[in-house]
Amino acid sequence: MLITTKKLLIAARAKKYAVPALNVNNLEMVKAIIGAAEKMRSPVIIQTSEGAIEYAGIEYLSALIRVAAAGKIPVAMHLDHGKNLEYVKMALKNGYTSVMFDGSTLDEKKNIEITKHVVKMARTYGASVEAEIGAIAGIEDFVSVEEKDAHLTNPEKALAFVRATGCDSLAVAIGTLHGAYKFKGETHLDIERLKKIAKLVKIPIVLHGASGVLEDVKALAEHHGAQLGKARGVLDIDIKQAIRHGVAKINIDTDLRLAFTAGIREAIDDLPRVIDPRKLLEPANLLMREVAMRKMKLFGSAGRI
Numbered sequence: 230m231l232i233t234t235k236k237l238l239i240a241a242r243a244k245k246y247a248v249p250a251l252n253v254n255n256l257e258m259v260k261a262i263i264g265a266a267e268k269m270r271s272p273v274i275i276q277t278s279e280g281a282i283e284y285a286g287i288e289y290l291s292a293l294i295r296v297a298a299a300g301k302i303p304v305a306m307h308l309d310h311g312k313n314l315e316y317v318k319m320a321l322k323n324g325y326t327s328v329m330f331d332g333s334t335l336d337e338k339k340n341i342e343i344t345k346h347v348v349k350m351a352r353t354y355g356a357s358v359e360a361e362i363g364a365i366a367g368i369e370d371f372v373s374v375e376e377k378d379a380h381l382t383n384p385e386k387a388l389a390f391v392r393a394t395g396c397d398s399l400a401v402a403i404g405t406l407h408g409a410y411k412f413k414g415e416t417h418l419d420i421e422r423l424k425k426i427a428k429l430v431k432i433p434i435v436l437h438g439a440s441g442v443l444e445d446v447k448a449l450a451e452h453h454g455a456q457l458g459k460a461r462g463v464l465d466i467d468i469k470q471a472i473r474h475g476v477a478k479i480n481i482d483t484d485l486r487l488a489f490t491a492g493i494r495e496a497i498d499d500l501p502r503v504i505d506p507r508k509l510l511e512p513a514n515l516l517m518r519e520v521a522m523r524k525m526k527l528f529g530s531a532g533r534i
């Protein structure tokens with residue numbers, strides 16, 4: 230059943246679990262995720278970035294997700310990191326039940342102005358809006374405490390932003406990083422900051438860049454040449470704390486990519502003579518499904534259907 234993120238996430242925040250929001254690029258990923266959700270009886274958010282839409286085409290992606298949502302599992306179809314309004318419009322027209330507008334790189338005034346506009350647009354389609362305040366860091370690490378503070382979400386500003394825009398959920402910067410480079414160092418979440426935000430902001434809070442290291446998936450990826458370093462990503466214990474303090478949607482992209490590529494590398498090494506793409510993709514599909522299931526257990530969304 231297709232559902233908005235608003236409905237999914239209000240229930241999640243109230244009952245203190247988080248819905249996994251998993252990024253997809255292709256059929257294999259969609260099938261692995263919905264297979265995991267059915268097995269775990271978990272609601273799920275299937276999301277596509279602008280890059281995924283460029284890669285596969287929005288008609289293909291929205292059709293795949295719609296088929297995945299045809300069963301009993303509540304599924305939200307979500308645009309991840311919409312930065313260009315054309316993509317936001319395209320997503321709404323193609324039946325997405327939720328869009329993110331990411332104005333985190335704009336100045337505050339502009340971010341509020343465009344987010345407000347997106348909320349108005351989404352309402353006419355009955356869709357929800359996730360917005361972002363405070364930048365989630367990329368490859369460049371923070372250099373000083375002052376700089377760190379400048380990049381992380383300020384609780385009072387978050388409240389003012391939510392009031393001004395009317396967004397349905399809010400992505401906050403509390404120390405997570407995007408991408409696999411995070412595995413070079415341990416990521417610590419600023420839980421004290423999150424507590425202050427959650428005290429003021431009553432809508433569901435979203436955590437980006439929250440892939441952790443599933444040790445066996447990492448080992449498999451490294452065995453086949455991926456270089457991920459020694460340390461771990463976001464720790465399970467931090468994730469659980471974040472969920473206790475208002476986080477109701479957690480984005481997972483890197484962990485799924487790792488599973489997919491590790492599975493493919495394994496199959497190509499093990500089956501050098503096989504030319505059937507279905508056989509070569511099978512280990513990747515199983516591994517992605519396994520990763521998605523473990524996230525559902527960790528986030529507490531398993532067994533909610």
Ligand SMILES: [Zn+2]
Pocket residue numbers: 310365407437438480
């Ligand atoms: Zn993100």
